[in-house]
Amino acid sequence: MRAARMINLIYLPLTIGLFLLAQQLYKKFPTPLLNPVLVSLTALVLLLLFAQIDYSHYNQYASVLTFLLKPAVVALGVPLYQQLHSIKKELPQILSLVFVSVVIAVVSTTALALLVGASAQIAASLSPKSVTTPIAVLIADQIGGQPSIAAIAVMVTGLVGSVVGVPWLRAMRVHHPKAQGIAMGTACHALGTARIVEEGAQQGAYSAFALVLSAILSSLLCPILVPLVSAWLA
Known part of the structure; x- marks a missing residue:
């Protein structure tokens, strides 16, 4: 014993x-x-x-x-605060970029899942995969998905993004620090942000801000977009 x-x-x-x-x-x-x-x-x-x-x-x-994931995510606000003045000036452009990215991510994920034969519940579970885990779980539960599957999808997305995200951006010749940060924060949430902050404080700040915007917009758009895509492909 x-x-x-x-x-x-x-x-x-x-x-x-x-x-x-x-x-x-x-x-x-x-x-x-x-x-x-x-x-x-x-x-x-x-x-x-x-x-x-x-x-x-x-x-x-x-x-x-x-x-400890919760205070770790909050700690990402430090580089965000340091770049706050610059972010305020570019807020409309950043908001537009993240909005389009979220729409594409949710629609493409849901549609692809349904097209390969997944059930509507699985598709709903996968749709918030680019959002940090606590929020993705709530979104999945709200739209009829499985929170446990959503959590796994978020983890896989973050891991893949943190491993291949930066090399992929370089291969696509995306070298601007702000663009790199927004891409990583929107696509692969906290793990992507933790990786891109290694490239510089500016990347980390924009990634953290994009992460927050992505979470807010996903929570608003998933309940609208997922049923629309499911009905369209039914």
């Missing part, structure tokens, strides 16, 4: 330790494929599978990290 309790207490420091090791690996070999979040998550999943540890049991003792 005592040994079991000791093992339970290892989950949290183990998770943090894996991430710190992944960070060191990324610093030594800075390639997108060695993204610290991706590497630590993969290692943790393999470890849980190998040790036959149920995720719900693991999460019971490591859920404090999930709670």
Whole structure:
């Protein structure tokens, strides 16, 4: 019994330790494929599978990290505040860009899911994939989706974006810091913002602002667009 309790207490420091090791690996070999979040998550999943540890049991003792996501997202407001004067001047343009991006993201995701044979519920669950997890879960629940599926979709979107987002922007010759920030914040939420802030404070500020706008607009547009697309493709 005592040994079991000791093992339970290892989950949290183990998770943090894996991430710190992944960070060191990324610093030594800075390639997108060695993204610290991706590497630590993969290692943790393999470890849980190998040790036959149920995720719900693991999460019971490591859920404090999930709670810390909220203040971590709030911390992104620091670079945003530093660029606030510049953002105010360009607010109409930024709002227009994010609005169009959200419409395209929601419509294309919903339509593609339905076209490949997914149910309306699955399509609704995937539609808020580019929004940070707490909001995406609420949106999915509101429009008849599955919050758990929405959470997974958000995680996958963020991971993929944080790994390939910056190389893709460079390949597409998108070099302007503001454009890079808006693209990453709108497309891949907090994980994308955490990645693009490594490129510079300006990218991080615009990404954080785009993340917030994307969340607000998605919560307003998903209940309108998802039923329209579902009815159109029904």
